[in-house]
Every structure is written in C-alpha cells, then in structure tokens.
Amino acid sequence: GAVVSQHPSWVICxxxxxxxxxxxxxxxxxxxxxxxxQFPKQSLMLMATSNEGSKATYEQGVEKDKFLxxxxxxxxxxxxxxxxxxxxxxxxxxxxxxxxxxxYEQYFGPGTRLTVT
Amino acid sequence: QKEVxxxxxxxxxxxxxxxxxxCTYSNSAFQYFMWYRQYSRKGPELLMYTYxxxxxxxxxxxxxxxxSSKYISLFIRDSQPSDSAxxxxxxxxxxxxxxxxxxRGTSLIVHP
Numbered sequence: 018g019a020v021v022s023q024h025p026s027w028v029i030c031x032x033x034x035x036x037x038x039x040x041x042x043x044x045x046x047x048x049x050x051x052x053x054x055q056f057p058k059q060s061l062m063l064m065a066t067s068n069e070g071s072k073a074t075y076e077q078g079v080e081k082d083k084f085l086x087x088x089x090x091x092x093x094x095x096x097x098x099x100x101x102x103x104x105x106x107x108x109x110x111x112x113x114x115x116x117x118x119x120x121y122e123q124y125f126g127p128g129t130r131l132t133v134t
Numbered sequence: 135q136k137e138v139x140x141x142x143x144x145x146x147x148x149x150x151x152x153x154x155x156x157c158t159y160s161n162s163a164f165q166y167f168m169w170y171r172q173y174s175r176k177g178p179e180l181l182m183y184t185y186x187x188x189x190x191x192x193x194x195x196x197x198x199x200x201x202s203s204k205y206i207s208l209f210i211r212d213s214q215p216s217d218s219a220x221x222x223x224x225x226x227x228x229x230x231x232x233x234x235x236x237x238r239g240t241s242l243i244v245h246p
C-alpha cells in the first residue's frame with residue numbers, strides 16, 4: 018500500500034516551453050501533497066505544499082507563477098514548469114500524506130528528471 | 135548554519151561492516167526524526183522514525199536520537215551491497231504541518 022507514482026519519469030524540453038508533471042496516490046487519498054526539487058548531491062528542497070481543493074502554499078523564493086501546482090482531486094496533483102529554462106533542470110519529487118496519517122509520514126514518488134535544453 | 139547538517143560522503147565500507155550515519159541539527163523544537171533511503175534516481179523511502187530521544191531498532195537498523203546534543207545516528211549492522219544508497223535524515227517540529235527538514239544525504243557504498 019501507500020504507493021505514489023509520477024509521470025513522466027524523465028523529460029527533456031526546449032527552453033521556453035512548459036512541462037507538466039503528474040503525481041498520483043494510487044491506493045490512498047492524499048489530502049496533502051508536497052513538491053520537492055533535488056539537485057545532484059543536494060538535499061530535498063520543499064517547493065510547495067498543496068491541499069486538495071485549495072491553492073498551494075509556496076516556500077520562500079519559489080515563483081508561484083513559474084511553478085504552477087494544481088491539486089484538484091484527492092489522488093492527483095500536477096506541477097507545471099512554465100517557460101522552462103536550463104536552470105530549472107532538476108529532479109522533481111512529489112510526496113503525499115493521507116488524512117489521519119501520523120505527522121511524520123509521507124510517501125514519496127519515484128521522481129521526475131527534467132532536462133531543459 | 136543550516137538547520138540540519140549531514141556529511142555527504144561518500145562513505146565506503148566493506149560488506150559486513152557496521153555503518154554509522156549521523157546528522158546534527160540546530161532547531162531544538164524538532165521532535166520527529168526520520169531516516170530515508172534513496173537509491174539513485176528514485177524517490178526516498180522511509181526507513182525509520184523516532185519520536186523525541188532514545189533508540190529504536192528494526193532488524194539490522196538502529197536509530198538513535200540525542201536531543202541534548204542535537205545529534206542523531208543511524209547504524210546499519212552487517213551491511214550489504216544492497217544497502218548502497220543515499221541516506222537522508224529528516225526532522226520535523228510541531229506547527230507548520232510537521233513538514234520535515236531534510237539533510238543533504240550521505241552516500242553509502244558497500245563493496246563486496
């Protein structure tokens with residue numbers, strides 16, 4: 018149980034285009050989803066927290082107009098990187114927390130590697 | 135100073151060795167302490183968690199928390215090549231939905 022999937026697992030796009038990454042909780046309802054980015058040999062950096070049906074809460078320094086997050090259902094959240102630039106190339110990971118779950122518990126997706134050329 | 139400090143390694147050990155992975159932190163409000171394992175190009179998976187101070191054992195893994203020193207450890211006994219991965223510590227405090235703060239991870243290599 019508690020499986021989180023991400024799609025695509027790997028994407029290459031040209032500078033200036035937009036890319037959408039999907040995060041799905043496969044066997045549970047995710048009331049809260051988190052989006053992280055991770056650079057090589059660096060820690061997970063939280064980008065935003067989204068609760069189903071609400072606007073996402075972005076961390077300081079994360080441009081909400083560039084990284085659009087939608088959490089329209091209890092099993093799906095999407096991250097759209099708009100007007101992508103090479104510096105947006107990174108590993109994007111989502112995680113999900115279930116209602117009533119212990120505070121420390123969140124289940125991570127396998128990640129999406131974005132390369133912007 | 136970062137809230138959570140973790141040596142990135144790599145830490146290379148022979149198979150069967152006891153591995154010690156550590157993190158220090160500065161926020162005394164942290165109450166939940168977690169260890170995640172992340173294989174290359176994969177998402178992290180929760181290995182162990184500890185609430186407040188103390189020890190917790192699960193098979194070959196032991197997690198220790200020393201809140202007085204703001205120091206946590208993960209010990210791996212009888213290490214195996216399959217343990218080769220990056221180990222991230224994470225910790226969270228009440229308030230702010232307990233969103234964890236992660237260390238940068240320690241790369242562990244267990245060679246046969």
